Amino acid sequence: MAGSSFGSLFQVTNFGESHGPAIGCVIDGCPPGLALSEADIQPELDRRRPGTSRHVTQRNEPDQVRILSGVYEGLTTGTPICLLIENTDQRSKDYGNLLDTFRPGHADYSYWRKYGLRDPRGGGRSSARLTAPMVAAGAVARKWLREHHGTQFRGCMTQLGPVAIAFEGWEHVHHNPFFAANTSQIAELEAYMDQLRRDGDSIGARIRVEATGVPVGLGEPLFDKLDADIAYALMGINAVKGVEIGAGFGCVTQRGSEHGDALTPEGFASNNAGGVLGGISTGQDLVAEIAIKPTSSIRVPKPSIDRAGQPNAVETFGRHDPCVGIRATPIAEAMLALVVMDHVLRHRAQCGDVQLDQPPIPGARA
Amino acid sequence: MAGSSFGSLFQVTNFGESHGPAIGCVIDGCPPGLALSEADIQPELDRRRPGTSRHVTQRNEPDQVRILSGVYEGLTTGTPICLLIENTDQRSKDYGNLLDTFRPGHADYSYWRKYGLRDPRGGGRSSARLTAPMVAAGAVARKWLREHHGTQFRGCMTQLGPVAIAFEGWEHVHHNPFFAANTSQIAELEAYMDQLRRDGDSIGARIRVEATGVPVGLGEPLFDKLDADIAYALMGINAVKGVEIGAGFGCVTQRGSEHGDALTPEGFASNNAGGVLGGISTGQDLVAEIAIKPTSSIRVPKPSIDRAGQPNAVETFGRHDPCVGIRATPIAEAMLALVVMDHVLRHRAQCGDVQLDQPPIPGARA
Amino acid sequence: MAGSSFGSLFQVTNFGESHGPAIGCVIDGCPPGLALSEADIQPELDRRRPGTSRHVTQRNEPDQVRILSGVYEGLTTGTPICLLIENTDQRSKDYGNLLDTFRPGHADYSYWRKYGLRDPRGGGRSSARLTAPMVAAGAVARKWLREHHGTQFRGCMTQLGPVAIAFEGWEHVHHNPFFAANTSQIAELEAYMDQLRRDGDSIGARIRVEATGVPVGLGEPLFDKLDADIAYALMGINAVKGVEIGAGFGCVTQRGSEHGDALTPEGFASNNAGGVLGGISTGQDLVAEIAIKPTSSIRVPKPSIDRAGQPNAVETFGRHDPCVGIRATPIAEAMLALVVMDHVLRHRAQCGDVQLDQPPIPGARA
Amino acid sequence: MAGSSFGSLFQVTNFGESHGPAIGCVIDGCPPGLALSEADIQPELDRRRPGTSRHVTQRNEPDQVRILSGVYEGLTTGTPICLLIENTDQRSKDYGNLLDTFRPGHADYSYWRKYGLRDPRGGGRSSARLTAPMVAAGAVARKWLREHHGTQFRGCMTQLGPVAIAFEGWEHVHHNPFFAANTSQIAELEAYMDQLRRDGDSIGARIRVEATGVPVGLGEPLFDKLDADIAYALMGINAVKGVEIGAGFGCVTQRGSEHGDALTPEGFASNNAGGVLGGISTGQDLVAEIAIKPTSSIRVPKPSIDRAGQPNAVETFGRHDPCVGIRATPIAEAMLALVVMDHVLRHRAQCGDVQLDQPPIPGARA
Secondary structure (H helix, E strand, O other), rough: OOOOOOOOOOOOEEEOOOOEEEEEEEOOOOOOOOOHHHHHHHHHHHHHHOOOOOOOOOOOOOOOOOOOOOOOEEEEOOOOOEEEOOOOOOHHHOOOOOOOOOOOOOOHHHHHHHHHOOOOOHHHHHHHHHHHHHHHHHHHHHHHHHHHHOOEEEEEEEOOOEHHHHHHHOHHHHOOOOOOOOOOOHHHHHHHHHHHOOOOOOEEEEEEEEEEOOOOOOOOOOOOOOOHHHHHHHOOOEEEEEEEEOOOHHHOOEEEEHHHHOOOOEOOOOOOOOOOEEEEOOOOEEEEEEEEEOOOOOOOOOOOOOOOEEEEEEEOOOOOOOOOOHHHHHHHHHHHHHHHHHHHHHHHHOOOOOHHHHOOOOOOOO | OOOEEEEOEEEEEEOOOOOEEEEEEEEEOOOOOOOHHHHHHHHHHHHHHOOOOOOOOOOOOOOOOOOOOOOOOOEEEOOOOEEEOOOOOOOHHHOOOOEEEOOOOOOOOHHHHHHHHOOHHHHHHOOOOHHHHHHHHHHHHHHHHHHOOEEEEEEEEEEEEEOOOOOOHHHHHHOOOOOOOOOOHHHHHHHHHHHHHHHOOOOOOOEEEEEEHHHHHOOOOOOHEEEEEEEHHHOOOOOEEEEEEHHOOOHHHHHHHOOOOOOOOOEOOOOOOOOOEEEEOOOOOOEEEEOOOOHHHHHHHHEEEEOOOOOOOOOOOOOOOOOHHHHHHHHHHHHHHHHHHHHHHHHHHHHHOOHHOOOOOOOOOO | OOOOOOOOOOEEEEEEEEOOOOOEEEEEOOOOOEEEEEEHHHHEEEEEEEEOOOOOOOOOOOOEEEOOOEEEEEEOOOOOEEEEOOOOOOOHHHOOOOOOEEEOOOOOHHHHHHHOHHHHHHHHHOHHHHHHHHHHHHHHHHHHHHHHHOOEEEEEEEEEEEEEEEOHHHHHHHHHHOEOOOOOOOHHHHHHHHHHHHOOOEEOEEEEEEEEOOOOOOOOOOOOOOOHHHHHHHHHHHHEEEEEOOHHHHHHHHHHHHOOOOOOOOOOOOOOOOOEEOOEEOOOOEEEEEEEEOOOOOOOOOOEEEEOOOOEOOOOHHHHOHHHHHHHHHHHHHHHHHHHHHHHHHHHHHHHHHHHHHOOOOOOOO | OOOOOOOOOEEEEEEEOOOOOOEEEEEOOOOOOOOHHHHHHHHHHHHHOOOOOOOOOOOOOOOOEEEEOEEEEEOOOOEEEEEEEOOOOHHHHHHEEEEEEEEOOOHHHHHHHHHHHOOOOOHHHHHHOOOOHHHHHHHHHHHHHHHHHHHEEEEEEEOOEEOOOOOOOHHHHHHOOOOOOOOHHHHHHHHHHHHHHHHOOOOOOEEEEEEEEEOOOOOOOOOOOHHHHHHHHHOOOOOOOEEEEEEEHHHHHEHHHHHOEEEOOOOOOOOOOOEEOOOEEOOOOOEEEEEOOOOOOOOOOEEEEEOOOEEEOOOOOOOOOOHHHHHHHHHHHHHHHHHHHHHHHHHHHHHOHHHOOOOOOOOOOH
């Protein structure tokens, strides 16, 4: 209820702070019998890890995950899986006068107002570092979904500040530090980021995330619609300010005759729906896009106030991502996987395995 | 878990189908002592009601609400409040061959795949009619929030298909059938809708919704962020395909030096955050926008398939909204109210009333 | 969260007060495709109904149930099922000075302290009348469980005040007003009750409830153990003060060599466990017993205080059950059914249908 | 949903297995500002710790707790508190042929049937070792409740097998290994246990647990009654087979004129209710008793079957508690504290702090 748990049947409880001894999560509800070791999780963590290029924070964290429970002789037992990641590179003194003042656009202020006190070390609980356990939990969900339903997740950056990033192919995403789905714009993106860093400023980004091989029938009809839960999951990622499904905001100017995806014996003729109709998956690819705001930890000075309400200048030093969007792709994939995983379990609770396994309408899984 | 309940502490369980005997909801967790009668709820239902102008469905429903429980001598008792709305104008035969085929862009298909059967009368459970109980529950939350915290909710249409709607003032919203915040474009909007109806087509829309007088400190830090829950609530409204908070997708091209809202002794200097930092309310106005797709029930024929997977033409007759966005404003307001209400109760569970009541930083509630 | 919902996946939300316009419940999560009509539910309600013998309250309620949603053409659709029971025989004036004073042993006092106000008509929300919707919801669960797993529920009274009731056979239970499993003691029980009524007093009782044909593997290992959830469900019934599973309090004096139920190729050799080991069902019969206190609404005067804390005499008139235990058997059966139903859905969410369907160890289902 | 989380607002998620690397829990929802360190938790763990007398298991675990998150500069921050206890003394080979056979009365069988596989090391997840994190979480709740409401928890053994233990005074409980509230019977209890150990057998016990200084108004009226949640919490403790509140099973033979606790200007005249009326606390002491079965890990041989359903003899060696009831007192106290803590937060969510803080009816808090 205090918001550290995600999901209802595949429930992930996240704990830790940026500069505490450790961060991690407990997964409760994982089906038994899944082959699982740290080697299944570590690669996803490595994709999100800081310090992998000059365009992200230089904090040097190995983000080594350890499974503390729930696995016996290489298989999940059905009992809770605790994943632990120790914090090794905390430099608490980097934070200037943040104890007394509030970064504009940062959770410094709202945490302090909510709780009456806060852990200022590296943003404490509000740090994007807490997405690491999400990525770890997502890796478990991804493995199970891949093995049981052939569901896969992928994402890419589609815009970096003013630079729209053309889509050339998913195969490019893993060969550049931006998760860009092309090769032609990498130099442009690097130049943009280098200048930004010199300016001491930060920038927004736009990320696309997809699921393929999605079982039909996932999602609840009224409130826990699959798209509503995707919006919840993605908007919950640090710095996200907008979420679109399928045609998204583009649907505002569409007519019904254009928007509705025609059904044909060979499958859907288009995917304006983004894979969801009436909150329930159709078997088409799930498609979502998110807007990520520029980080608030910048060197450019900005007016603020201190805890007594007096004017103050914020000094942000230390190691920060000039574009938090760059590392957001694996996080968004993980959150989408957690949503799908939870809904698969929810679906089979009420409807059994029947619907998930039945042959779709011929060709309908486009 | 089957998705008919919204909220955790102010929990609203919705039931009914478009053409069943009745629709309604049960509110569990309403604080005791709130003066409440049908007269507090009916006006909000009337704003959402069908048949109020020629631009919405001509179904003639009085949407008369009845309180069945939870109120004694005009005050809520703390026990569940059941709100019942009887369906009076069901014309089940209007639905052509919908039993055998699927409207492109409609939940017909996904419901059938999820459950193996469906109630086709008027869209059954997937009908926008089920937003009426949400509006009714929202009215209860709005009254409590207004009385206890001065929180108010308002919304307007900001775009109807290709027509951007200029904001002139909130006072205009209630004097035209579109919830437009101006007087100068009403004729243009009416002409657009009249032509659309003649075309037998439908169109998308964009709605803005706000809360003012929001207590500081609402929202949970990690997963149940206030903005994540707003995204969940708004994306869960029928036909919504996109949600933005504050600067929304506009933040993609913003630099950090521009995006972060400066804090001054007189309050925040801007509201790119939309009232939320780190998932927690700052006391500024909550601001969200949503994209609503064109309805799938149109006269323009579109290719589809029948339940055997064979090609089929869809015939949609009957009474439909050519722009479901027109009636979406009171619904979005209600859902935002339910989110805020739930988070007020959650906040005081963990933190007590202290934070909510303490004097804000001088001027900080801009 | 305010406690009007039972279950997580087969979730029953109960509403209403004893003398309000109606009582009822919403079942969310019922699997689709179950044949269901009022005729499946009414017989269970009739078993619990007041006014069926001179030994229970003479309130004359038909308890006619109406299905308002979730069923289409005789089958559940997977959407919420609203069951409504109108109150027809409310005599609010029967309640003497209860508005100002508190019946010893009654919820009058605690409700008033919790909420600061209360609905005194017939006990309001604390009335045993609210068990009617539980019985109705239980009937739905019972039908699904019987059809899908052959699970059945039964119960009987095993003690009425000082009178221990010998068990002769389940077939007797439905042929006397006490749910006694014999024929030889009915006259004794009637005589006891007649004298009690003349005394204007009330008495406790002990009820046994069982489930047969229980799938193996139900229950969560740590906190939502099947027996813990049974204890929660049964202790939650009005007036229950004790719950035992299997050997119950008798195990205090048992040695391990006696208590542990030996496993043999033909099945378990005994059932001290009451069908649950480590919180998980073994496939044996679930067996529980409950203690029900004497009702607090008696004619015998008792000292109390009024709302100002001043001494006062309580006058209870009106129609009351001198032994609420008499009508408790169908309620306890219903609650046990709701627990089993919920755990079947929970089990198949995590583990799929596999375990439930697999052939048990030869003979193990004793 | 998979049952590893306890509570709704003060939510404790438990993880780990008896012989895995570590056990622990995550507390989500703890109010901010509570002074907390390991020193507040360790003493409660030490009370439950194995190896403290010759009458309990000789496993030598220091049960050293470490706070991994949620505390900053000695105060809880409102974010999740992870408590970690490393397992140091695992002797996995002590377990004879348990991999292939099932101890009568043990969860070996039901786990294997539920999940299709199990961790047999020391009982895996079903081990009573998993109560250590419950005791640790309970210590946090106890500190907060003591500081904010003066609520305190205490318990004692009231029966050890055939030996009824007379109550002389709470001050004796901490001066003998049995949590007996007297000094006169300790020798008798020691002699009984020594003989039992020589027999290679085990025995049941009966435990009483109480809370004093309980706020009035805790508990939800219908399903999450305070006594129902206490029954759930206590029945969920390993080996518990029965739970009573107040008069418990004794109420079966009570008349209403005897059972109902008279209210006087000086407070309640008796406590048959055990502190709960209509599911809501009255401010009187909460009083519950539990029955604990004899452990199934005994040296006395007993018939069983192996995984193929063939007859087999169970050999249990290793270190076991001959009476698990001996260490159950601090566990029961902890679970009662977790229930009360959760309901305090739930109460103030719906009703605010008002009711909890208001002056009780003069003398009513007896």
